[in-house]
Amino acid sequence: MSTTAPTPRTAPPTPPAGTHRSGRLGRLGRYAATNTRTVFIAWAIVAVALGIFAPRVETALSGAGWQANGSESVQVRDLVKSEFAGLNSTGLMVVVHSKAQTASSPAFQRTVAQIAAKLKADGRVASVSLPQAGQTISRDGHTAIVMAGAKADANTMVRAADDLKAPLTALGTKDVQVALTGASGMWSDFNAANRSAMMRSEAFSWPVTLGILVLAFGSLVAAGLPLLLTILGLMASAGSLFLLTKVSPISIWAMNFALMFALALGIDYALFIVMRFRGALFGRHENRVDAVEETMDTAGKAVLFSGVTVLISLTAVMLVDSPAFRSMALGIMLSVVFILAATLTLLPAVLGKLGTKVDNVSLPWAHHGEHRSARFAAWGEYLWRRPWALGIATVAVLGALAVPVLTLSTGMPSIKVVPKHDTSRQGYELVQQAFGIGAPGALQVTAPAADAARVRTALLADPAIAQVTPPQPGASGKFVLLQAVPKVDPSSKALGQAIDRLRASLPAGAMVGGAPAENHDLETELHDKTPLVIGVVLGLGFLLLLIALQAPLIAAIGVLTNLLATGAAFGVAKLIFQEGHGASLLGFESQGFLDAWGPVFFFAMIFAISMDYTVFLLSSAKEHWDRTGDPKEAMVGGLAHSGRVIFAAGAVMVAVFLTFALSGPLPPKEMGIILGVAVLLDALLVRLMLVPILLRLTGTKAWYLPRWLDRILPDVKFGH
Template sequence: MNERHTPTSRRALGLFGRLGRWSAHHRRAVFVAWAVLILALGAFAPRAEHALSGGGWQADGSESVAARSLIDRHFGGEGSYALAVVVSSRAHAAGDPVFRHAVAAAARVLRDEPAVAAVTLPQPGRSVSRDGHVAVVRGGAGAGTAEMVRAASRVERRLAVAGSPGVQLALTGSPALWSQFNDENKTAMLRSEVMSWPLTMVVLLIAFGSLAAAGIPLLLAISGLVATAGALWLGTRVTGITIWAMNFALMFALAVGIDYALFVVVRFRSALRSGLQPIDAVGETMDTAGKAVVVSGLAVLASLSAVILVPSQPFRTSVFGILLAVGLVLAMSLTLLPAVLATLGSRIDRFALPWAGAVQHRSERFARWGRLVARRPVLVGALAAGVLVALALPVLHLHTAMPNAGVLTRHASARVASERLQQGFGPGAPAELQVVAPRAAAGRVQHALERGPGVAAVLPPQQAGRFALLRVQPSSDDPGALIERMRQQLPAGALTGGAAAEAHDLERVLRGRTPLVFALVSAIGFLLLLTIVRAPLAAAFAVLLNLLATAATFGVATLIFQDGGGEGLLGFHSQGFVDAWAPVFFFCLSFALAMDYTVFLLISVREELERTGDARAALVEGLARSGRVINAAGAVMVVVFFTFAMSGPLPPKEMGVILGVAVLLDTVLVRLALLPAVLRLLGDRAWWVPTFVERWLPHLRLRDAQPEPAGSVAVEHGGAPC
């Protein structure tokens, strides 16, 4: 289908067209402004990694956090963020000189750490195993959670050279767990980046067909990441920010940078080929693609913002990092990208490869696919829906829980220490619970604990001022039921804490907030789509299909990570559950990415509908104009995410697989098959706007009025089928 293009100078441009044209005219000022901002923030970027927090995985305001606060205040920092050195030997026992020397060395290392408040030596009956071959030296937390995680890293390095022959020293406790997990995750991320960047460049070259064009998404992604890292460091001057904020910022800067650059560059190439001069082509491009990018960016930002409902610092600040990255890349796409395109002009195809121009504004191959969907919507839709439903069925028995030291590699200190605690004290020793109660109630608390099921041992209470501290060893490493029972049965004023209780409270909060987050994200996505495409049914079905694809994604996650279906391929040992943060966090991330592709498809179809008034032809042409872009962007994301699944500890594997599968299912089955089939079956009804909706929807045209080819129909929005 050929279009007659009107130079943008002969008609009024919309807001984003004018912004793009202004950026193209004033590109030197735009380059200088962005260079100053990126360099200024980039100067702080190298400091970000050391300033970001490695801990804080807790439900803020929960009983376990309140218990930790009391314990740290009155019992020398012996709460859940205390450090514990497990001293063990098969050949020596606690009374042997070589074992005593190792205990003294461990205590000396802890005393030399400024973040440690007090050191407690092993005590028979409390922290020495019955056979004497395992003992625990404790170092109280004398600083906040973030500093204790850093302290754990320092202590671990010193312990590595402090042991005695035949006696092993292994550091454990929440700070050690998160310190070692973050170190392993950092190594895995770097390894994945080394693998993903060359693969990403290859996919971009295939998509764009020229080195100059392929470099544009990487320019946006790298610039956005550098600026985000610097901004995160500035944020740490105000509040604690998790190191995961940097990890997710990296992925989303790359994700949206590629998506937006693909959509804009393809439109720009098309405008150039229609005979427009570079600055006019920029205005034409941003007047259409710019609107799609803005709506997509708003959808991503709004979807991710729902995670803030989870009252936990790592979740909220992880989202903060992503929002910064997406916001910066969005701003660059609307200003810096037009300036770059105007500067390149026809040179955007410089260093062209044999398939130069492979990504056109229109693909005849996807047009043929669109005509097939239009002829056989029931068959295509049923096949795609059948696959998604089949993949979604395992989600019915999805079980979630918080991970423990088992997610670390086999030789990690915290995992080794956990295993030795189990060998010396019993299976529930690593999940020790702490009960802090009024001193007068200590006897009643101890009596209630000792006669309750699920308890392996209760140590005599420690007393300090008005409070007593009791340590409870569960009989298993999954004390969730015991924690709930303790809270129901213990006397008033008794608080149950400890690392296992904090994990339990966070899991419970996540489970409780999941329906609210899902509903809020879905509602936001529907309202944004309704605003831009002005079609309630089209927007509603798009959101419902996103939810179906998400269910299929978590069905795959259940098969792989809970049931162990991918252990051999991915190199991990199943925990028997999916990590508790996955449903909330990864739903928001995958839904945000899906909204990107939804916006691109629906806007392309809506543009054609406004131009021709023919719903069937608009569907075919919308697929022809967006299909290759969606596939190219999706291919890059699948490559990036799956590289994270091939290395490192278990949670990054979950992240890589879940997000990679989400993008794969969305681009192949939903965007290119199921949603087009639904739109075809709905026909004109898909684009009908009820009168009462029409009255309050803002009037945002996707195509501004311009001369059209003979026989075309200019479609106005109204309260009737288009």
Template structure:
């Protein structure tokens, strides 16, 4: 079916602000009540902003645990009955390079100062000095001072961060002092990664501004996403501070909230502004400028505004699946992102139309010279013309283009079939950090499994049986009774393998089967193992919900089973390809030299679940932007080919511009020093890049082209069940 070039220009919109749906009425109200909207948002931002400065100091550094696990139950018993000498306790490693600890007066003075510093901290319950045969190495040159936890895990991470510097300063020429243990490891991990992410965010801002100016074509329009981002970020930060009064919230919540506030602020502003400009052009002959702007706002909110609302719901639903993981850190980070999404959405649906209504044609103020076009030209120009020609090419060669895209996605996704996951090893912490140096010293002095010593709790009558079981287990190198309480007996069991090794996890599972009923196996290694297990168990459920709920939301929004199915399947394709690339890089170690990281031999366990949910939300954003535009033009004309090409021409530029900003931001994280930001940056950047270029601008248009009218077919019985949703004004 051939169509003339003129048929692919933007249709003339009817003049006047005809009453539309709820979104249209909300847009008109906001545009005609600018002062009320501005005052309202100033009050909101001011109220939440008053709490925002506290966000760095009140958010927690721990919480990476399965709260319902056996290891956390063991931690609670140890905190109550054994002075907190468990997984959250601090370990201070003293190493003498010239003499034995007990024969060197300098080492003894250092240990005395360490003991005094620890006792002065109210978060320390007890201090256990080095004991021969237990916490002093065979050569006598390495000793460990134990500090029991008198506070919860989050407070102990903060204590480790605050004590690290003063304790390291106690080192002398031949005696070194290193603070380690699980709390210190998390403190160092948070510190170096948080600093790296802040540097990356600072580096990304100039790139973001350049891309925004190029995408919007004017300085005034380019500032609108920043307005939404600021409103969303300040509101989310203040809300996170308030949320800490209910439950601990991870410090990473703020970083991810910032990322999503920026990403969604750009996405939503682009979609709304592009549509607003088109609506203004459609009313170029309207003499009343104010009425023209108001009508453009009404049309924009009735179409693009509705798509943004559905998009945000899909993002929230995608993120909510992560709440199924019973980990405070996972839930805290998810809460931060969801708060940012809600805040940015609220600003997009109220503040943005209010500002657009006042700006009107001044939206193009500060137009960049190369982006300037004739005032009344309604034909495609610039990037829109390129996308129109791209749509024409897909129209002529859909099978070839689609086949090549699917082949490339399949090739990139293939390594994911050999994906292995695991909890982060000590290698993710830079060698310069105290926690890693102390970890290595303990492993060298006491054996590779010593940093992951297990805390085994048994009922007192079962102690002899437990000691025999531990002593005979092939995965346990040493057994040491550590104390007896009224109801429990505590035994320390040192594995033969490193804390993050799969063999250590197997030993933990074996001991839980063979120890007397009611026994508890805890310790930092057991906590990591339990978190890894619950993540692995919940990942299929999370992805099942992502698929099912994503399909349902697309079906309700677009009214087409085929299009909804295609949208969900293509989402999974880009995610699978991104994790295929991650497997090749981070698991197999390719490009480790160029990217300057030490491969672990696996991808971090939380990656598929957490990043998968994030990417599903972003992909659904692009899916709805593209397909809602196609739905709108199909409803207007009944021409599926026209609808596909118009969706590419109008929404394709939004997808490309938004993806360009997100890829630029994520790639700055890939350049950060530590491994965790690199892994996150590469996975997210590759996924967004592939999703925008191959999936949304190639595979989905090809599906619409091949399916034709069938793409938008809705069975009569299903139409009676689904609510009626239209994207036309």
């Protein structure tokens, strides 16, 4: 391995069939292509063994978990559950409202009694607290609240809300309205709305995806291969997630994200592998086994590095100490593992079996003889001639789009993420109208019994607190519970500031909890961990690219250019979701901020997908550099051999992600817009323009490897 630019040399002659000196992946590909029966049986066993559990996964996944483990608010939740009849943030809140009747009316009281009976009959309810004058009955008497204490954990209480909201709503009459609300009710409605939105989006995206794949591959048979990988990956992932729920709660969002990544990576990897296979099979007239071996020895190696990079990016999300985040990252990682395994074993077996039939049912204009694109080669030549003008223009566009991110504001989801017709939102708004704007987000403050008076005085002294209930003694007599009703909306920044003030000023031993405090603590955890997650993702991504490409400068270019597309995507998100531009067109109500999980979670997802394109482009460029030592051939040849794959994969991903922006509640819209814009900008402006331009401007320096580093790194080649 040389530390300076090698002199250009011609490619070595192709060895006779069957005598290739392949690496491990090439040999694995040859084995799969010559032992298709064994590979098919093995995958059939995996599909059946895990697939039988797949239909049960949705009912087993959890609906909660949005908390910061070990936080003060979680400690309060656990203490209230054990000491105060389960009346914590996960308990159920049932709102009873009538315009014509009051809480003293017989019909109103009958409805309340029926609600209490329904709640008491549920084994997940620890206690039922009937409406009390001055506390849970409004001044005009037209609205009352029935509280149900939680006997189970947060996830089980969301399931209780799933089961009870329809029967409870049915207890209402034409004069009396009943609505289940509270944190568990909100998560129940929120998850149901997201689930239905994801299903609608998926139903729309599959035919769109197939259509784009047919155009990209030029063959219906070849276009079906990514969908084969996706289906198998999903079956195995879903079954594995179900089994994992027996060990630990897994967020229902894990399955949603697993589906998206299975589709995304199945398409990316199949495109890269099949394009290379067709070039070897039809372009160089190799037999199908040799074509598979060459493909896996080159493109397969790039896919492996890409998959490992994706796993590393998602592993960094585990640094956020929240069950929902960790289980979502785990769900995506499972889908990546299965898609990667299928790509490296099942796909070469299928290609070995199909051979020339891979182009069956092809379009009349499909060209399959060479995976080098003449159009992208011409585009590379154009970029080589005019790097400065196009490079400056690209950076200017990305920079202008990224500027708004400097004033990006984040927050935990407000009630606006729940559809207006859902009972949790209706109940929430009824409580605000009857008891005040902050009433749905009352803080729960626990304290030693001896400090009850001092704690109540301190709470009443805070400018953000409107009302404090008398101290309620706990079961052991050691603690008291006070409910502090804010003057401000539960999702406002002012309440978060009040929580921090109270924690600093209350007597030692007093703790502040409740649903708003849990949101505040998770937001703080996300804010604190975001720089660490981003740093870890960038650092490990650079290290992996360094190993793969054997060149520090080009590895740094590959990683740092990801930040431009990411920053631009979040800049667009700030204009849309924080400032509300296009809200009526997209059909959502702006919260005035971006959901707090966006920066950390979407960054990891964007980086993971972008690294696919980075590895495909730069591994191809590295292959040409190793063969010729010519920086122009590395740039132009790399773009010619990977540009079509990147363009097609990017088109599919943009189409898939933008379907999520057209349906459902706000969070899927945020995800669809941010990921769709990021992939669009990354594929078109970064991978197909900026990175090739930087390869042109850095020339031989891009591939320079210091001697001391050469001695440390493993020798990785992408040529066959």
